[in-house]
Amino acid sequence: MKKYIIFLCLIILSISATYIFTPRPYMVHYHANFAVYIEGKEWDFSPSSYMEEVSRCNITEWVLPADRIHLHDNKGWLLHVHMAASTWGDLFANIGWGIWSDYLSSGYNSIYLADTTHHLYYIYNGTIVMNPANISVASTDRLLIWYGTGTQQEVLAKWDTLVDSDAIEYNKKDDPASCSVNTYGWLSPIANPIMEWIEHHG
Secondary structure, eight states, rough: HHHHHHHHHHHHHHHHHHHHSOOOOOOOSSEEEEEEEEEEEOOOOSGGGGGGOOOGOOOOOOOOOOHHHOOTOOTEEEEEEETTTOOOHHHHHTTTTOOSSSEEEEEESOOOOOOOSOEEEEEEEEEESGGGGSOOOOOTTTEEEEEEEOOHHHHHHHHHHHHHOHHHHHTTOOOOOTTTTTGGGGHHHHHHHHHHHHHHHH
């Protein structure tokens, strides 16, 4: 009899562990900041055309690319990540932009090419990168895209003042509607802290 109880407990433990650690579409929810400057002027990403409907935040089937990483609530400087491994390229594709090492496309038939007089810099958390498209967006990341004049050193010297840094504050707030991390039902008190620790230390 004792063997059967131990066996049953192992089965229950195995099922619970599988349920907790099986990836879900919206297993994460965190924020990051970004800004795009064209010829010294910050691009306004607050119009509704760049926003994702908050009603999509609780979708768990037929997940669209924009459900994974997006902007909403008309906060054009703050992005929301709902699926781990979402990249900066995913974000810009979702809002109709194209980014590459030597050009930037705004999605309005405007292409900004790097040339002898115009430079294109991607500054990711204070470091120049060639192209952030394949970089996964981590919590509280900051990305500056600069197209225009100025040397790398000049732009690096002021990048910190050009990008908001309030993502950490929004990580502690509830988002509108259902835009928060999916719960694990009655296992939430156990599963959520475990998954949060894995996300930040994995």
